[in-house]
Amino acid sequence: MKYATVDRQSDVELVATILGKKTNDEACTRFATVLATDGWMSGSPLSEVAREYGSVGPRSLAKIEAAVELGRRTLAARAARKTETISTPEDVAAVVRPLLVGQDREHFMALALDTKNHLKKVIEVSIGSTSASIVHPVPLFKELVAVAASSFVVVHNHPSGDPTPSGADIQLCRRIVKCADVMGCELLDFCVIGGDSHASLRELGLM
Missing domain, CATH: 3.40.140.10 (Cytidine Deaminase, domain 2)
Structure with missing residues (x-):
């Protein structure tokens, strides 16, 4: 699988990259769609999304949560640097x-x-x-x-x-x-x- 640079990846491609799956994986596609519409991108807790979307296993959820937390910390660090x-x-x-x-x-x-x-x-x-x-x-x-x-x-x-x-x-x-x-x-x-x-x-x- 050839990956585009992350800033050019779609939501589905980003989820596939994190989970180590192919972009045509049906579960991956559905989960990325749910994340974009009802998940962390819209402010809903991932744990809540996972309960509603039963096919997401704990390991996959942990990977997504780790990526989201890293993103939070990166954004916070950038904001802190900008706010003198x-x-x-x-x-x-x-x-x-x-x-x-x-x-x-x-x-x-x-x-x-x-x-x-x-x-x-x-x-x-x-x-x-x-x-x-x-x-x-x-x-x-x-x-x-x-x-x-x-x-x-x-x-x-x-x-x-x-x-x-x-x-x-x-x-x-x-x-x-x-x-x-x-x-x-x-x-x-x-x-x-x-x-x-x-x-x-x-x-x-x-x-």
Whole structure:
């Protein structure tokens, strides 16, 4: 099988390349079509697509998920390089949104910053359920201390697509603010990502 360069491959060819199958393989063609219309390309979790498309085995799904995750991280790294300083909620969203596309659980993250608000590290603190994140300040501040962060922004996603901060978000934010005061590492904002939208607790006056 002769492969075109990946940037010229169709969705079917890309899936075939990842799975090591021929482009005329019926299952491969159908799966690529499902991915493009109902799968990660449209923001749906791959696990959900796999449940609906029973002929996809766990190994094939794992390969696709690995490729998607690599793509997420590549896009996030490029966004981070383009965003020299983190000064607005839009900057935060630009960096983390590529990592959160299609995620069906809440991911709680932090952007560790230096004294000039340059991004030092994107920290994934925890992964929660479909409707709640499980966060304890200790691992968060342990990571921030490890990279000598001067300040930070916390951010997590709402898989529902609605970025409206919940009561739990507000309580967690205030708890982190108190810990940050003690640690001498300022919390600049608490952002929530939902689909193509985002919300800033600082802009909403909730910090």
